[in-house]
Every structure is written in C-alpha cells, then in structure tokens.
Amino acid sequence: MEHQLKLKQLITQIDERQEELIDLLSKLIQFKTPAPPARNTEEAQQFIANFLREKGFTIDKWDLYPGDPNVVGVLKGTEPDRYKSLIINGHVDVAEVNVDEAWEVDPFTPVVRDGVILGRGVADMKGGLAGALFAIQLLHEAGIELPGDLIFQSVVGEEVGEAGTLACCKRGYTADFAVVVDTSDLHIQGQGGVITGWITVKSKKTHHDATRKNMIHAGGKLFGASAIEKMTKIIQGLQDLERHWSVIKSYPGYEPGTNTINPAVIEGGRHAAFIADECRLWITVHFYPNETYEKVSKEIEEHIIQVANGDIWLRENPPAFEWGGTSMIEDRGEIFPSLEIDPEHPAVHTLMKCHESVLQEQAIVDVSPTVTDGGWFGDAGIPAAIYGPGDLRNAHAINEQLSIQQLVDYTKVILTFIYNWGHTKK
Numbered sequence: 001m002e003h004q005l006k007l008k009q010l011i012t013q014i015d016e017r018q019e020e021l022i023d024l025l026s027k028l029i030q031f032k033t034p035a036p037p038a039r040n041t042e043e044a045q046q047f048i049a050n051f052l053r054e055k056g057f058t059i060d061k062w063d064l065y066p067g068d069p070n071v072v073g074v075l076k077g078t079e080p081d082r083y084k085s086l087i088i089n090g091h092v093d094v095a096e097v098n099v100d101e102a103w104e105v106d107p108f109t110p111v112v113r114d115g116v117i118l119g120r121g122v123a124d125m126k127g128g129l130a131g132a133l134f135a136i137q138l139l140h141e142a143g144i145e146l147p148g149d150l151i152f153q154s155v156v157g158e159e160v161g162e163a164g165t166l167a168c169c170k171r172g173y174t175a176d177f178a179v180v181v182d183t184s185d186l187h188i189q190g191q192g193g194v195i196t197g198w199i200t201v202k203s204k205k206t207h208h209d210a211t212r213k214n215m216i217h218a219g220g221k222l223f224g225a226s227a228i229e230k231m232t233k234i235i236q237g238l239q240d241l242e243r244h245w246s247v248i249k250s251y252p253g254y255e256p257g258t259n260t261i262n263p264a265v266i267e268g269g270r271h272a273a274f275i276a277d278e279c280r281l282w283i284t285v286h287f288y289p290n291e292t293y294e295k296v297s298k299e300i301e302e303h304i305i306q307v308a309n310g311d312i313w314l315r316e317n318p319p320a321f322e323w324g325g326t327s328m329i330e331d332r333g334e335i336f337p338s339l340e341i342d343p344e345h346p347a348v349h350t351l352m353k354c355h356e357s358v359l360q361e362q363a364i365v366d367v368s369p370t371v372t373d374g375g376w377f378g379d380a381g382i383p384a385a386i387y388g389p390g391d392l393r394n395a396h397a398i399n400e401q402l403s404i405q406q407l408v409d410y411t412k413v414i415l416t417f418i419y420n421w422g423h424t425k426k
C-alpha cells in the first residue's frame with residue numbers, strides 16, 4: 001500500500017514536471033552525436049555520467065573508440081542478493097544528417113510545437129534515454145532506495161554497428177533483466193537479427209586480358225576463369241536460398257520473406273587489361289528471432305559450397321567467407337543478434353502490468369521490424385525486451401519527431417517498472 005502511494009505521487013509529478021523532462025531531452029538533442037561520422041559523443045556521455053553520479057551511481061566510462069566512450073552507471077541495491085537487478089540500456093548516437101535534408105528546424109536545436117518535439121534523435125532514441133533518466137531523477141529525489149541493483153548503460157556506436165552494448169556485456173555487466181529503451185512505440189518487443197558478410201572469389205593466378213580466348217574456347221588449354229563471372233553463379237545461389245528460406249521459414253509477427261539475403265555491394269577486377277582475378281560481394285542477411293547469426297551464416301556457407309562444387313573451376317577455387325565485423329566505419333561489417341522475447345518471463349509480465357496499470361490500455365508484445373542493441377543481451381543470455389517511445393517512421397527521418405504525450409506516458413511506465421522490478425524478490 002505504501003508502495004502504491006509513493007508511486008502515485010511520483011506519477012503525478014511527471015505530469016506536473018513535463019517541462020523539466022522536455023528540457024532534459026532538449027539538452028540531449030543539442031549534443032551533436034550523429035553516426036556517421038561518429039567519434040563525437042564525449043560531451044554527451046560526460047553529461048550523462050555526471051547526471052547519474054549526482055543520483056548516487058558509480059560511474060564506469062571507457063572509450064570504445066577515441067571520442068566515443070561508453071558510460072555504465074551502477075546504483076547498488078540495498079539488498080542485491082535477494083532482489084532482482086535491472087539493466088537500462090540506450091544508445092546516445094543518432095542517425096546521420098545529410099546537408100541536403102530539408103529540415104524545417106535545425107536538427108540539433110529542438111523545437112516543441114503542436115504536442116510534438118522535433119529534432120534529430122528524439123525518436124531514435126534520446127527520448128527513451130531522457131524518459132529513463134528522468135524516472136531515475138524522480139526516484140532519487142523522493143529518497144527511494146531500490147533493494148535490487150540498477151545499471152544504466154549509455155552506449156555508443158549503435159547506428160554504425162559498433163556494438164557498445166556488446167562491449168558492456170564483455171566487460172561483465174549483467175542483470176536479471178535488461179530493457180533497451182530504443183524506438184518501439186511503447187510496444188514490448190523482441191527482434192530478428194542482421195549479419196553482414198563478404199564472399200570472395202579469388203583466382204590463384206592473375207591472367208592478362210589477351211588470355212581470355214584460351215580459357216573459354218575449345219583448344220585454349222588454359223584452366224582459368226573470371227572471378228566476376230563466377231560470382232554471378234554465387235549470386236544466383238544466394239537468390240535460390242533466399243527464396244527457399246521465404247518458403248520454409250516464418251515467425252509470428254513478420255511478413256513471409258522478411259528473412260532476406262541482399263547482395264548489397266560488389267567489388268571486383270583490377271583493370272580492363274586483365275581477367276578479373278578477384279571479386280568480393282558484400283551481403284546483408286536478415287533472420288528471425290529464433291535463429292542465430294552463427295546458424296544462418298553456416299547455412300549460407302554450406303549452400304554456396306554446394307553451388308561451388310557444381311562448377312569445375314569454383315570446385316578448385318572455392319569462395320571464402322568473412323562474417324560480421326565490429327563497425328560499418330572501421331571494418332565494413334556488423335552483427336545485430338536476434339532477441340526472442342518470452343512473454344512468460346516475470347520481468348516481461350511485470351512490464352506489461354506496469355504499462356496496463358499506468359496507461360489503462362492493453363500492452364502489446366510483438367517484434368521489431370528493425371534491429372537494436374537488444375540482440376546483444378539475447379546473445380549474452382540476459383533476458384531482455386525493447387521498450388521505448390517513438391515510432392520507426394520517425395527514426396532516421398527528416399523532421400524526426402516525438403509525441404510529448406507518449407514521452408510522458410513512457411516515463412511513467414518505465415519509472416513504475418524500475419520501481420516494481422527493483423522490489424521483486426529473486
């Protein structure tokens with residue numbers, strides 16, 4: 001009963017103190033953190049580190065890349081062995097802004113009008129960060145101490161596949177549950193995954209253009225091939241597999257055929273005077289929440305090796321595969337693991353109940369049509385869900401905007417969830 005009363009008072013305060021919440025979001029937007037170009041989050045992260053430190057968090061801040069630090073704040077619970085712990089995770093980098101984009105306002109000088117706030121990152125995902133930070137501020141000001149541990153991760157690199165969240169997992173941060181406060185329009189979501197890969201066809205020898213007649217004609221007696229022409233067989237093989245996947249695989253909440261293999265970039269050949277001795281194909285693979293990137297990349301390799309075995313030259317010169325990567329900027333590769341959501345998990349159940357009791361509407365549990373850092377928790381074996389304000393029509397969009405009402409609603413729910421989960425016995 002005492003709990004309910006405290007929470008009610010805090011929720012009323014969120015309505016009364018909307019302006020402060022909007023100011024906090026505006027402050028975050030004003031830090032210019034687009035990625036690419038990235039390497040520009042130091043100030044924003046220092047601001048969040050200071051904000052958390054003032055609320056009693058112990059701060060761990062380290063560079064993922066120079067100029068792009070991760071920040072993890074830990075607020076020790078009063079009885080951490082007996083009560084559930086929580087990770088709140090969000091990325092502070094935002095989608096890039098191109099000079100020719102027709103914004104009605106300066107993307108980094110947020111404007112409030114007609115019930116929305118406009119600015120780069122309001123929906124993806126500084127709105128989620130602001131809501132969660134404001135909830136923490138209110139809990140702190142009310143003198144509420146959670147029995148369970150609360151860990152706040154403000155990460156970098158999400159927009160360019162740099163996995164600041166993976167770095168947090170590797171550094172040993174774990175909890176009984178994680179909420180990724182990324183764009184979900186207040187749905188509680190899991191996600192499919194994405195992995196990029198390079199397929200390389202390479203000749204052991206380089207031949208001059210004039211030898212082509214010897215490798216393709218009767219009596220030429222030269223065992224050689226154009227790597228570009230051989231790559232077309234591999235592309236055909238990828239299309240066959242993609243079609244097969246769309247027929248065979250499915251997952252509730254996704255349109256059939258969402259699991260695509262995109263031949264995104266092709267590079268090959270050295271000069272018009274030579275037979276192409278190397279060809280590289282950059283592919284983007286989308287897979288379902290119940291699949292892993294290890295499994296789908298293996299399926300592709302096995303299929304393409306079969307295709308290669310059906311070709312006399314490729315059998316002798318099999319294609320090579322390189323999967324994933326740590327950055328779309330540094331090494332042209334990325335992984336977003338999938339996250340399967342368990343509606344029976346007690347934390348998901350608690351989050352649904354918080355949403356329903358605060359907003360008086362049915363909670364929706366479904367899947368994200370895009371990818372977030374949520375998959376890294378799935379990969380690390382930490383139960384997690386994506387739950388944040390903003391919709392994907394606005395993420396990365398010109399005149400990106402967020403409904404103030406939704407931001408306020410979100411802050412109420414996330415505050416209630418932090419409070420309730422932090423008071424849940426292990």
Ligand SMILES: [Zn+2]
Pocket residue numbers: 091124125158182183372
């Ligand atoms: Zn995002």
